[in-house]
Amino acid sequence: MHLNEASAAAPAHDTRKAEHEAHKLEKRLCREVGRAIIDYDMIEEGDKVMVCLSGGKDSYTLLDILLKLQKRAPIHFKIVAVNLDQKQPGFPEHVLPDYLTRIGVDFHIENQDTYSVVKRLVPEGKTTCSVCSRLRRAILYRVASELGATKVALGHHRDDIVATLLLNLFYGGRMKGMPPKLVSDDGKHVVIRPLCYVSEKDTRRWSELQDFPIIPCNLCGSQEGLQRVVVGEMLREWEKKHPGRIESMFRAMGHVVPSHLMDQKLHDFKGARATGIADPDGDRAFDPEVLAPPELAAWRRP
Secondary structure (H helix, E strand, O other), rough: OHHHHHHHHHHHHHHHHHHHHHHHHHHHHHHHHHHHHOOOOOOOOOOOOEEEEEHHHHHHHHHHHHHHHHHHHOOOEEEEEEEEHHHOOOOOOOOHHHHHHHHOOOOEEEEEHHHHHHHHHHHOOOHHHHHHHHHHHHHHHHHHHOOOEEEOOOOOOOHHHHHHHHHHHHHHOOOOOOOEEOOOOOOOOOEOOOOOOOOHHHHHHHHHHHHOOOOOOOOOOOOOOOOHHHHEEEEEEEHHHHOHHHHHHHOOOOOHHHHHOOOOOOOOOOOOOOOOOOOOOOOOOOOOOOOOOOOOOOOOOO
């Protein structure tokens, strides 16, 4: 092979490799989202799923993968994308409508000036996340009711869920995370997190490959010193030094042993008595045990 022929072959090889890697990532995302939907019964026949689209990499990925699964799912469900325009200064309000129109998905833009409310309520220099989150949640629940949505889908991924557990441990004094599926406090809405098995690095890579028109959050996402930012950095550092640690922590959230914690509401510690009868599911606190990863399941037609 001549030098010029070899030079021409190299870009072609690189292109094929990139395409192969992108295809593998797409399959993995569809598999993991499908597995989450099955494991937690997130989407059912006839559902209207309201996908909350912020303009960030995670919500774009969520919408994209759900649209792919919608085409192959064994059930019929509708998707409507909803963005809350909070009237932040400089917010490019044309970006999401242009994108959603181009891909042909049903959507609704809700215009509410929560930015001014947050700025009025939160002292300068204080973090705005909690107030902003409460306002945003109330508005999105109202919109879900108005649109007739039966499920509200959020773009939180596996790393978000683990970070929330640590935040509650470090700062809240409780063992609490982000559930894959929950019913709102008023009992009117079912919230789902179909990306719960997906890593952040996969949503980031998919966003780059798809060239989504990312909109940064200048209200709260760029604030320095946020507890969630600090915990996220800590998790990424752990993962670099000890690959698989985030996955291990995530799996631990699905293998809870109440008798080996301290919550008296979950286990009758006061009533614990020696019976002389061996319990096959009893105390194995000091036995070496390796938890196998959960079985994989693809959400597709047989």
